[in-house]
Amino acid sequence: MVDTVVDKSSARKRDTKLVEVMKRMLKEQPVGTIGAFITLIMILIAIFANFISPYGVNQMTDSILAPPSLKFLMGTDNLGRDILSRVIYGARVSVVVGLLATLIGVIISTIIGVLSGYISGTFDLIVQRFVDAFMCLPNLVILMILVSLVGPGLWQIIVILGVTFGISGSRMIRGVVLSMKESMYVQAGIATGDSTATIFIRHIMPNILAPIIIIFSMTVPAAILVEAALSFLGFGIPPPTPTWGGMLSGDARTYMFQAPWMAFWPGFALSVLVYAVNMFGDALRDILDPRLRGGVGRYGLKVKKKKAV
Amino acid sequence: MSSYIIRRLLLMIPTVFFVTLMVFTTIRLVPGSVIDIMVANYGTFGTVTETDKQAIEHALGMDVPIVVQYGRWINRIAHGDLGTALWKQTPVIESIEARWSVTFELGLLALIIAQLISIPIGIYSALRQNTWGDYLARSFSILCIAVPSFWMATLVIVYPSIWWGYMPSLTLIRFGINPLGNLKMFIIPAIILGMSMSGGTARLTRTMMLEVMRQDYIRTAWQKGLRERTVVIRHALKNALIPIITIIGYQVPVLIGGTVIIESIFSLPGMGLLTINAINTRDYITLEAVLLLYAIALVFINLVTDLTYGFVDPRIHYN
Numbered sequence: 001m002v003d004t005v006v007d008k009s010s011a012r013k014r015d016t017k018l019v020e021v022m023k024r025m026l027k028e029q030p031v032g033t034i035g036a037f038i039t040l041i042m043i044l045i046a047i048f049a050n051f052i053s054p055y056g057v058n059q060m061t062d063s064i065l066a067p068p069s070l071k072f073l074m075g076t077d078n079l080g081r082d083i084l085s086r087v088i089y090g091a092r093v094s095v096v097v098g099l100l101a102t103l104i105g106v107i108i109s110t111i112i113g114v115l116s117g118y119i120s121g122t123f124d125l126i127v128q129r130f131v132d133a134f135m136c137l138p139n140l141v142i143l144m145i146l147v148s149l150v151g152p153g154l155w156q157i158i159v160i161l162g163v164t165f166g167i168s169g170s171r172m173i174r175g176v177v178l179s180m181k182e183s184m185y186v187q188a189g190i191a192t193g194d195s196t197a198t199i200f201i202r203h204i205m206p207n208i209l210a211p212i213i214i215i216f217s218m219t220v221p222a223a224i225l226v227e228a229a230l231s232f233l234g235f236g237i238p239p240p241t242p243t244w245g246g247m248l249s250g251d252a253r254t255y256m257f258q259a260p261w262m263a264f265w266p267g268f269a270l271s272v273l274v275y276a277v278n279m280f281g282d283a284l285r286d287i288l289d290p291r292l293r294g295g296v297g298r299y300g301l302k303v304k305k306k307k308a309v
Numbered sequence: 310m311s312s313y314i315i316r317r318l319l320l321m322i323p324t325v326f327f328v329t330l331m332v333f334t335t336i337r338l339v340p341g342s343v344i345d346i347m348v349a350n351y352g353t354f355g356t357v358t359e360t361d362k363q364a365i366e367h368a369l370g371m372d373v374p375i376v377v378q379y380g381r382w383i384n385r386i387a388h389g390d391l392g393t394a395l396w397k398q399t400p401v402i403e404s405i406e407a408r409w410s411v412t413f414e415l416g417l418l419a420l421i422i423a424q425l426i427s428i429p430i431g432i433y434s435a436l437r438q439n440t441w442g443d444y445l446a447r448s449f450s451i452l453c454i455a456v457p458s459f460w461m462a463t464l465v466i467v468y469p470s471i472w473w474g475y476m477p478s479l480t481l482i483r484f485g486i487n488p489l490g491n492l493k494m495f496i497i498p499a500i501i502l503g504m505s506m507s508g509g510t511a512r513l514t515r516t517m518m519l520e521v522m523r524q525d526y527i528r529t530a531w532q533k534g535l536r537e538r539t540v541v542i543r544h545a546l547k548n549a550l551i552p553i554i555t556i557i558g559y560q561v562p563v564l565i566g567g568t569v570i571i572e573s574i575f576s577l578p579g580m581g582l583l584t585i586n587a588i589n590t591r592d593y594i595t596l597e598a599v600l601l602l603y604a605i606a607l608v609f610i611n612l613v614t615d616l617t618y619g620f621v622d623p624r625i626h627y628n
Contacts, residue, residue, distance in 0.1 A: 031444060031447075031448070129320070129323040129324050129327055130327050132320075132324040132327070132608075133324050133325075133326075133327030133328040133331060133604070134327075134331070135559075135562065135607075136324065136328055136562070136603075136604040136607040136608055136611075137328065137331070137332070137562070137600060137603065137604055137607075138562045138563075138565035138566050138569075138600075138603055139562055139563065139566050140565075140566025140567075140569055140570070141565070141566065141569060141584055141588075141599075141600065141603075142335075144569075144584075144585070144588050145335055145336060145339065145588060145596070146335070148339050148588055149335060149338055149339050221454070221455070225457055228457055228459075229457065229459060229566075229570060232457075232459045232570070233569075233570065233573065233585070235588075245457075245459075248459065248460060248463060253463070256463065256466075256467045257467060257470060257471065260467050260468065260471060263460075263463045263464070263467055264464070267456075267457065267459075267460030267463065267464070268460075270457060270460065271452075271455050271456045271457065271460065272455075274454070274455035274456075274457075275451060275452060275455035275456075278451045278454055278455055279448075279451060282447070282451065282512075
């Protein structure tokens, strides 16, 4: 009976919190709202790619290296494929990689971070040396080696990105868990004989939710960019699958002086998506991070006074 | 202080050990061993028998179990020998000696440019929080994160060449021979790399400045009637800089990844191109050497970063 009451109240609380975050986003963060809007449009483009794109992904037309025109809004490539259609389909890869790799990453970060922070002792020491070692290796190079290990492909990239982002993200979660463990309410919980599971669910989980969302919002754009960089270097998703990074490498580099539109539009789409996600993530972070709340710092008052004079 | 350094140095040993283990096993697990590629290459000149294959394997020291290979590798490294490149059959250290300065110069310039862009932007953004100037500055720093360096580099190569017929130099100009030509060659790649790294620091600078500007000692400084510049630079920036130093330390691995991309676009013959070639030709020995050197360098950079805190912030005690 008591349990159900607690569940209900916490569920209602979370619901209102979500609504509250959305309201504050609309009211206080106009730029973040625009970012969220563009991100949403990009996701819709990715979902409905086959309805929107004017041509097929790998459909070859007679116009080879045609400059942008009404018929081909972004021009065509060296095989006569419509670049607009390929850019539209490319959104799929970026959105899927961004979301799934981040999801895997966040799950791994949470598992490693919580275990390492909560168990501590020798286990923590060993795990942290492993994480240290991992963070001492240049990320991109390790990813390139891992790709040649498992072979290029969409799912391989998602898993590899998820694991690498997961390991480096675990530090932040561990830090939060460590400080949480020292807090009065966890100590009180331990003193009153709460089980480990109870402490996790009641005290630790609600507190690492905000850092998890922050890590999520930072990792999505990073994962999208790294996938594009890997595909650009030829260690990502192999052609003919249209990926924004891949469309900028290979043939695009051969023909870029003849057909600069081949080297322009995929990168433009990539920049717009990453920009939008970052804007949204930044705004979300401003709302969730209580240290940055408001903007009623003393300095803010002073600036306003100055302006009035 | 000295006991702290000693402890940190001791902690480096397991870290570097894990690095060697991770590097070695991951690289050796990569399918399509160098032997197969070599046999495939020689096969075009004539047939390769099984005994030839075994002879190559033996000559390269790959006919023994992987544990023994690891032991030999560690033993070699302990004696200061990084090994012989599998294809060129020259000591790896020679290729690294010929190339490290390119990557070092590119990376250092990029790091300096990144701070020159990001710290002023971050400060401005914090001082004018929630004004149009702040929005503009933040948008610019997010733009730096969002625009991928490989796209910016491509555009910088393509459009000037179409519009003005300008082409960047493709042969390396050494600093010792022609310092000005060398800087001219490195400055554009370094700006691109620096911009891509400036976004994170600019954000952090803004956050830290906002936090510091709300402290009591800043209010005291204002009440003493100090000038804005004194309050911002002497009182606020000094305190806000501490976490910024950490992030510079953590940026180095990202920077190394960036040099790989930039070097391959501008064909700068540095460590990045060496790394890509080593991965593509499955040159285990070179790859292991490069990664090990990077890891050791990063471990030291992290230690130096942590020690710098003490100089910037006397409140921090090492224990």
